Amino acid sequence: MSEMMEKKPLLEVKNLKTYFHSAGGLVKAVDDVSFDVYEGETLGIVGESGCGKSITCMSLARLVECPPGKYEGGEILFDGQDMLKISDAELRKIRGNKISYIFQEPMTSLNPVFKIGKQIEEVLRVHRNMSKEEAKKEAIHALDLVRIPNPERIVNEYPFALSGGMRQRVMIAMALACSPKLLVADEPTTALDVTIQAQVLDLMNDLKKEIDTSILFITHDLSVIAEMADRVMVMYAGKVVELADVNTIFEKPLHPYTIGLISSRPDMSTTSDRLNVIPGNVPDLSDLPTGCAFNPRCPYASDKCREGISELVEVEPNHFVRCYYPGGEKHDGN
Amino acid sequence: MRKYIFKRILYLIVVFFIVSLLMYFLYNLIPSDPARNQLEALKSSLKPEVYQQMYADLRKQMGLDDPIIVRYARWMGLIPDLNGKFNGLLEGNFGFSEFFKKDVIDVVVEPMKTTIFINIFATIMALGITIPLGIYCAVHKGSKFDNFTQVFTIVGYSIPVYIIALIFIFLFAVILRWFPVSGMGTPGANYTGIRAMLDRLYYFALPLIVMTFGSLGGMTRYVRAAMIDALSMDHIKTARAKGVKEKTVIYSHAWRNALLPVVTLIISWFLGIFSGSVVIENTFNINGMGSLYIKGLNNHDYELALAMQMFYTVVSLVGALIMDLSYGLVDPRVHVDK
Numbered sequence: 001m002s003e004m005m006e007k008k009p010l011l012e013v014k015n016l017k018t019y020f021h022s023a024g025g026l027v028k029a030v031d032d033v034s035f036d037v038y039e040g041e042t043l044g045i046v047g048e049s050g051c052g053k054s055i056t057c058m059s060l061a062r063l064v065e066c067p068p069g070k071y072e073g074g075e076i077l078f079d080g081q082d083m084l085k086i087s088d089a090e091l092r093k094i095r096g097n098k099i100s101y102i103f104q105e106p107m108t109s110l111n112p113v114f115k116i117g118k119q120i121e122e123v124l125r126v127h128r129n130m131s132k133e134e135a136k137k138e139a140i141h142a143l144d145l146v147r148i149p150n151p152e153r154i155v156n157e158y159p160f161a162l163s164g165g166m167r168q169r170v171m172i173a174m175a176l177a178c179s180p181k182l183l184v185a186d187e188p189t190t191a192l193d194v195t196i197q198a199q200v201l202d203l204m205n206d207l208k209k210e211i212d213t214s215i216l217f218i219t220h221d222l223s224v225i226a227e228m229a230d231r232v233m234v235m236y237a238g239k240v241v242e243l244a245d246v247n248t249i250f251e252k253p254l255h256p257y258t259i260g261l262i263s264s265r266p267d268m269s270t271t272s273d274r275l276n277v278i279p280g281n282v283p284d285l286s287d288l289p290t291g292c293a294f295n296p297r298c299p300y301a302s303d304k305c306r307e308g309i310s311e312l313v314e315v316e317p318n319h320f321v322r323c324y325y326p327g328g329e330k331h332d333g334n
Numbered sequence: 335m336r337k338y339i340f341k342r343i344l345y346l347i348v349v350f351f352i353v354s355l356l357m358y359f360l361y362n363l364i365p366s367d368p369a370r371n372q373l374e375a376l377k378s379s380l381k382p383e384v385y386q387q388m389y390a391d392l393r394k395q396m397g398l399d400d401p402i403i404v405r406y407a408r409w410m411g412l413i414p415d416l417n418g419k420f421n422g423l424l425e426g427n428f429g430f431s432e433f434f435k436k437d438v439i440d441v442v443v444e445p446m447k448t449t450i451f452i453n454i455f456a457t458i459m460a461l462g463i464t465i466p467l468g469i470y471c472a473v474h475k476g477s478k479f480d481n482f483t484q485v486f487t488i489v490g491y492s493i494p495v496y497i498i499a500l501i502f503i504f505l506f507a508v509i510l511r512w513f514p515v516s517g518m519g520t521p522g523a524n525y526t527g528i529r530a531m532l533d534r535l536y537y538f539a540l541p542l543i544v545m546t547f548g549s550l551g552g553m554t555r556y557v558r559a560a561m562i563d564a565l566s567m568d569h570i571k572t573a574r575a576k577g578v579k580e581k582t583v584i585y586s587h588a589w590r591n592a593l594l595p596v597v598t599l600i601i602s603w604f605l606g607i608f609s610g611s612v613v614i615e616n617t618f619n620i621n622g623m624g625s626l627y628i629k630g631l632n633n634h635d636y637e638l639a640l641a642m643q644m645f646y647t648v649v650s651l652v653g654a655l656i657m658d659l660s661y662g663l664v665d666p667r668v669h670v671d672k
Contacts, residue, residue, distance in 0.1 A: 061575060063571060063574060063575055067476075088580075092579065094577070095574070095575055095576065095577035096576035096578075097577055100575070101572070101575040103571065105568055108567060109571075109572045110569055111587055111590075111591070112591070112665075112666070112667060113594075113664075113666060114590070122576060122578060123576045123577070126578060158666040160666070160667045171572070174576070
């Protein structure tokens with residue numbers, strides 16, 4: 001961890017705010033989120049559906065549709081540039097080249113009317129100015145890299161001819177074609193079955209070493225996070241609630257929400273029939289409770305939590321928590 | 335692919351014969367008697383017995399007393415006619431128009447030219463306006479321009495074409511006097527070449543505008559809806575994340591997908607080139623296919639109406655085949671070889 005800190009951050013997100021102005025009111029999907037991604041590391045983002053983890057990642061390359069979305073503030077420093085300030089043309093040079101994306105739904109993420117080859121070649125031709133022949137050769141190589149059998153044949157296939165796992169490999173090949181510095185994987189294995197999921201995760205880990213890229217990995221699956229991530233960021237209702245390295249998160253979680261998440265995993269060693277759950281539901285982002293958004297579900301909540309929300313505090317080295325009572329200890333008199 | 339087309343053509347022939355049989359039977363239900371029509375003029379000057387004799391002879395000569403299936407086969411050209419020659423639809427004889435006293439083929443040629451001329455212009459104009467407009471509205475969904483277009487198109491879509499025609503005549507021909515009220519050319523003028531063409535366009539301008547305007551609403555909304563669907567697909571996000579230009583995202587990635595539903599519409603439009611609009615042609619006094627068909631029906635000229643009907647049958651059958659084949663071209667997921 002300490003050696004990680006010596007490395008310079010590849011991506012610095014500072015106080016990012018991405019809001020949606022919808023008919024139902026203002027939705028603060030990403031509210032004052034700050035984090036860094038260092039070179040060569042995998043940062044995992046976990047959280048329940050609708051906690052803003054996808055929007056956070058979409059915001060990095062300004063992929064959130066505006067309107068209804070709006071970047072209300074903050075900075076996204078990548079490679080010395082503020083992604084929120086650069087022109088569209090400069091942004092396009094970064095998308096797919098230095099920051100690449102893999103999305104959740106392999107079945108719909110590829111254009112159904114273009115051949116696989118053409119879709120991979122497109123990235124190379126846009127960013128590498130390759131000729132058609134060079135791009136095709138490179139596309140075959142990229143497919144080979146993600147261990148697709150018969151890449152020469154697959155480049156001439158349309159997406160409908162491939163299975164979900166294969167399509168996700170194509171997505172990975174496309175994302176890695178230009179050797180990006182940052183790969184953003186938005187729940188890349190959620191739609192796949194477990195065996196395929198394991199293969200895809202192994203592949204991503206291998207390729208990460210091969211092309212030396214950082215990964216921002218979003219998932220709601222804690223077992224996937226345990227396998228992939230170096231550090232983990234936990235989000236709740238548009239805010240970062242805990243940030244630490246992966247072992248700390250699993251062994252010594254401090255935010256009540258993280259504690260709830262970790263203890264709700266099925267555990268082989270207990271004899272209980274029922275799984276532990278966090279009571280209540282994810283709050284509606286357009287109608288958040290005052291104070292800490294987690295307070296209605298939190299066993300340790302006090303009046304203080306209902307009135308205000310804590311800052312993200314470094315309670316121990318490299319372990320940040322946004323809670324007045326980290327670890328659930330009640331301080332009397334507070 | 336070739337096998338598929340061959341099979342489809344085979345079906346097409348079967349359907350053609352079934353439809354033609356039904357049509358022939360139906361048109362025979364129309365109370366009209368060609369033999370009586372021919373002799374009607376002589377009726378008063380002849381003795382009733384002589385008239386009856388002539389009438390019976392003529393019916394026999396025309397083959398009207400034969401069973402309907404025999405008459406159908408003769409008309410179709412499957413068996414020799416009374417002169418012992420094969421002379422039916424399949425041999426290129428479309429029949430004789432009792433009303434115009436000419437072969438049907440000669441009657442149809444001029445109106446067909448007129449109709450095709452109008453329709454080609456109207457189709458190109460309509461597609462040329464609606465497709466860019468629909469795409470623009472889809473891309474700028476929710477903007478002021480889009481909202482205005484939505485209101486405008488729903489109004490255009492809801493007003494029947496004959497009302498639009500009357501309003502436009504009143505506006506452009508009566509008040510502004512930009513275009514003539516009706517007709518197909520300056521009376522008495524004997525233009526040739528380009529001048530004749532321009533004169534024609536001048537006279538056809540108003541019906542063209544009305545036809546285009548009438549089709550703007552539905553078509554624009556259709557293209558807009560298809561494009562919005564295409565733009566909301568997941569792979570559009572992928573394309574943007576790849577760093578592709580927004581223009582490429584819209585006109586290549588999204589439009590190719592929007593084309594799948596739109597292509598049906600485009601092709602059916604081009605097939606519609608042959609069929610004239612009855613309302614427009616009658617309103618503007620244009621001698622096209624629509625008004626000819628009505629004329630044929632009103633005057634019991636059923637050979638003419640039947641021949642036209644058969645022509646449209648063939649056009650729509652071939653059109654359906656072209657449409658199915660074009661799906662295979664536009665959408666790789668559709669295989670047209672089974």
